[in-house]
Amino acid sequence: GIGGDCPTFINSEGEQTVEIGEEGGWRMSLPPGGAKAGKASSLNFYLDILTKGASRNDVTIPTERIYFVANCWREKEFNIGRRSIEPIERSYRRAQQKLEKKLDHDTGDRRLDGTDALDTIAAYGDMAQLVQDRDDKLYKLKEAEKVFPANSEELPKGPWPGATEWLAVSPKGGMAIRKKKMFGEEFQIVGTWTASPL
8 A cells, every 4th residue: 555554444344445556646737727826726646446346335446546636725826715715705604694693583683573464574575685695605605615725724734745835635535437438438436535644
């Protein structure tokens, strides 16, 4: 295995170990359209699986190459990206708090109590607008999280082998294998992975 420790996973038979080859490869790809301030690069690497029949649920990893991908940010891009996503996160949190305040049982909008039909209808309209505003801001946040570093305190940060500066790696990495199709190949997602700095 790499670094003496083989990766593990848990299936119905308990913790399983997967032996991987000593060789592999990796690269970082800039965001589509080239380097853009604060947006994620793509970290791609592969490893060769040597263990036969590594299975979990309905997925079996064949003895072949497995591909990994995740968003990553170099230090400078990470800092710019954080400054870009913070106002979007704040806007969403404010919209959520405003909605919760109006719905609070003790201090919220009393028109929602239903004592006056017209007031209650008006209150429902106001609440619908607050929910729509919150949902719009949540959508913007989810879109921003695809390219900017969200929850930066939780992101693994550290040196990457062969890189000259530290990287922050998204916790939402995907693992895939190649599947042959009638007219070529496609990648089939088989799981997720996380990185930890050494």
